[in-house]
Structures are given as structure tokens and as C-alpha cells.
Amino acid sequence: MQRHDLAPFDLIVGADICFWDELVNPLFDIVRHAIHAGIKEILLADPNRPPVDDLCARCQQVCDTEVLDWEMSKPVATSGVILRIVGNL
Secondary structure, eight states: OOHHHHTTOSEEEEESOOOSGGGHHHHHHHHHHHHHTTOOEEEEEEOOOHHHHHHHHHHHHHSEEEEEEEEEOSSSOEEEEEEEEESOO
């Protein structure tokens, strides 16, 4: 994926995409490319598995990043995090 591929977009939304350790590096690369392409906001939701913790930590080191807790009770009780990245490095 090239930066120019992402340039037409203002927002990237993803959910349940960081479930293996091997996904942290490619997802972090996409975040960096997206920010350099001018994406204004990235929202990634996950049920808070260890790989997403690693992704959050990496993003917090270089990006304007916020990690928000979420939970729901219906249709099933579950919880997790939303990684919110505002476009700047």
C-alpha cells in the first residue's frame, strides 16, 4: 500500500483486525502511511487482545493517540478498546 492510495480518504475505521502478533507491524505501517497521506483520523476497535496493546503502545510513541475503553451488554456482554489516532506525527 502506497501513501497515494490513502490520500483520498479522511477517516480509516477498522474493527477486530489485530488478533495475531504478526499483524502489529503491518498495521503500524498502515497507520504511519495514512498519517503521512493526510488522513485526519483513524479508529481501530478491538476486544483488547495482547497484540492490540502492542499496537497502541507503538502508536502512542509517535502519534497523537488516545486509547478509549468500551463495553456493551447486549446482545452479549463484551468489552475492549478503541485506538483513536489523530493525523499527525
